[in-house]
Amino acid sequence: MRNLTAKWITPLPVCFSESIPKEIPHIIKSILLRRGLTHINDINDLVEPPDLPDPTDHFPDLDIASERIISAINNNEKIAICGDYDADGMTSTSLLVDFLLRLDGSPIPFIPSRKEEGYGLNRNIVEKIRREGIRLIITVDNGVSAIYEIELAQSYGIDVILSDHHEIKENLPNLLALIHPSTIPYSSPYKYLAGVGLAYLIAQTIAIKRNSTDKLSLSKDLFCIGTVADMAKLKGANRYWLKSWTPNLINTKSKGLKSLLSKAKLNNKNITTEDIAFRIAPRINSVGRISEPSLILKLFLEKDHISIREIVNKIENINKERKLLCNQTTSEAISILESNSEVLNPFIVLAQNHWHQGVIGIVAAKIMERYNRPTAILASDKNGFLRASVRSPKSFNALAALKKCSQILHKFGGHSAAGGFTIKAEKISLLQSKLNESASHWLSNNSKPTIEPECYVEFDQITNQICNYLKLLEPFGQGNPAPLFWTRGCTILKKETFYSGHQLLHLKQGKSIVKAINWNSNKFTTYPSSIDIAFYIDYENYFNTDKHQITIFSFKEYSKVESFALMNRIYKCQLDPEGNLLIENSLGKKICYKGTFNDQSINQFSDNKYIRRLVSISGEILGIV
Structure with missing residues (x-):
């Protein structure tokens, strides 16, 4: 086996901005500043995102699309909703089908089989739509690459509303309406929307015109699931809506979704974007990966309790099969590489x-x-x-x-x-050669994976106040990751290994003892007696000692002496027995800093900016700033 030892890159010291209120804890300030939030207005927008503009002012075809759909509802026209087999595509399809049914519309879903038909709108689907006499297609989470299929549909007299967030690579034919991020202003908060977000905008616009916003309940739930599952950036409208609606998932009116939450053991907790990403989305995605996507539509739309129970049990079995397939294929791939x-x-x-x-x-x-x-x-x-x-x-x-x-x-x-x-x-051999050319230079500078924690924190510094501030920074995901902390010198008091191979460590640092879960471990994972860890704070559980309190992302053996580079020069730093900071260069020359770690003391220590920088960086690396 080829073992890779990760390279830890600790953050550089930050200069604290006077515009950030003093009552915000140092730990939280460090995170905010390292994420570029240097002014109180930036922080306020993160904690309470500003109201969104009218989407019809940003999407030039949104009015046209909504009016055509309303006309179809009023005239009892069938409407083809053409989605895709990933979680974004399935939630997008379910969203519009559910919403239009609530308006007494006649939506008919079409989702291709991954194995038999492949991605997105295809000729077989278009021909089925023609045979059923449907005169309106709405694509969700696909369409920009289906040039031939769109032109075929139009040749049959079918109107096409294309909603998709994928990159447009070819000139599109003239469409009835195009709902795509490329059509909106660059600074628009809607530019990060996934397919399900665009589908929600269509539904919301119709709901406002029809005075039917009360019909959007499930649409909001599905928006949360599809957005997180598709790993869309949690900025702009995504952040605004997720922050408002994710906490309400537990109160969903969908019997099917409620049953799925129960199966995922989320029916008695505050649901977060992490819960969606790791416990809800994989179950939905597993169906699209190895089974029939229509099962997910049935789950969200079904009303009968017995049928729902059968569907959820089937999804659970499919998810187990998907895990087994993943493990088998991964093991085979590793075996090929290692042999x-x-x-x-x-x-x-x-x-x-x-x-x-x-x-x-x-x-x-x-x-x-x-x-x-x-x-x-x-x-x-x-x-x-x-x-x-x-x-x-x-x-x-x-x-x-x-x-x-x-x-x-x-x-x-x-x-x-x-x-x-x-x-x-x-053509595989030629492809391998060309891809190697692209990656070889990159690999020469990136041979080891990197661990880049954001802030040093010791266990006794984790308070209720810190946990409450972390909650304010939610939702976490793409574009706003959960803060990764690090700490030094943790002693392992006890190790518990679960059947799955995951390990629970009882760690001691000073007088504090914390339970830490390591999801990346297996039964063969061993640890030095004292370790440094990069970790996430499980702030919902932190003061519940019956559960794990932190999640280990990575660990390494603790060393009193740490090395770092500055201006292509290598240095070592450590604390001497008296607690003073010692810094040594490659020639063996040393400096000793005896002051406290604040800007005033460090500035008084030396007139040399480079030396002051050395002291600040050393203090950050050793966790004493």
């Missing part, structure tokens, strides 16, 4: 015909994390192509690498962190 005596490729490309298309994205992410290299996992499709999912470390641009290979790819798409493509099997 190869050759040097690991800078860009990992693995293909097996029997791998399931529905799990290759998850497997690619696991392999990428294990080896810290961009990874493509490929499985065969029924059309004679290999279909791939790509995942990359955060500083490597996956889409840029795929663009360099565009001439040998049949189709491709994605963004910097993830992508996908299809390719003929005979």
Whole structure:
């Protein structure tokens, strides 16, 4: 096995802004400043996002789309809702179908099979729509790449409202309406919306015109789930709505969603975006990955308790099967890589015909994390192509690498962190060579994964006040991650290993004892007697000692002496027996700082800015600032 030791990069000292109120704790101030929030107005907007503008002022075709849909409802027209098989696509479809049914509309959902039909709107769906006499298509979370299919639908006299958030790569045909982030002002708070967010805007606009905003209850629940599941940035409208609606998920009026929450053991707690990401979204996504997406629509729309129980149990079984497939495929991929005596490729490309298309994205992410290299996992499709999912470390641009290979790819798409493509099997060797060229230079500077905590905190500094402030920073997710802390010198008093391999550590630091869960461990994981940890505070549980209080993200052996680089020079720092700071350069020259760690004392210590910088950085690394 190739073990990778992560490189810890502790943050540089921050200069505290006088515009931030003094009553905000030092720990919270450090987080805010390191995230670029230097003024009280910025902080207020984070805690209480400003009201949103009228979306019809930002989306030029939103009025046209809503009027056409209202006309279809009034004239008893059938409306085709064409979605996709991921969580964003399934929640988008469910949202519009549920909302239009509540308005006595006649929506008919069409979601392609991942294995049989592939992504998005296709010719088979268009032909079904024509045969059913439908004259209006609304795409949700797809459509911008379905040029032929849209033109085919239009040739049959079918109106098309295209709502999608994916990048537009080709010129689109003239549409009845285009609801897409590219059509709105650059500074618009709606530019981060996923497919489900655009579907919600359509529903909301109609609801306002029809004086039916009371019909949007499930729409709001589905917006929360789809947005988080699609890993959309939690900024602008996403943050505004999630902050307002996520706490109400526990009170959902959907019997199906309520049953799913119960199965995920979320029926008796305050639901967070982390709960959606790790306990709700995987269950929904598993259905789209390896089963029929229509099951999710049935879950959200069903009213009969017995049917709902059957659906939820089926989803749970599908999720278990998905986990098993993921574990089997990941183990096989690791075995292939570990049995190869050759040097690991800078860009990992693995293909097996029997791998399931529905799990290759998850497997690619696991392999990428294990080896810290961009990874493509490929499985065969029924059309004679290999279909791939790509995942990359955060500083490597996956889409840029795929663009360099565009001439040998049949189709491709994605963004910097993830992508996908299809390719003929005979072109794999050439692809591997080209991808290696793209990744080799990056790998030479990024051979180790990095851990970048935001703030040092000791266990006795974690108070109710800190936990309450952290709650104000919610919701956490893309664009606003949960703060990652670090601390030093934790002694392991006790270790409990669960059946799944996860471990619960009882850690002591000074007089404080804390329970820490390590989800990334297994039964073979061992620890030094004293460790430094990067961790998340589980602030909902922190003062409930019956549960884990922090979640370990990474750990390393504690050392009294820490090394760091400044201006391409290497230094070591430590505290001497008297508690004074010692800093030593590569030539063995030392300085000793005996003052307190505030700007005034450090400025008085030396007129040399470089030395003052050394003292500040050393204090930050050792956790004594």
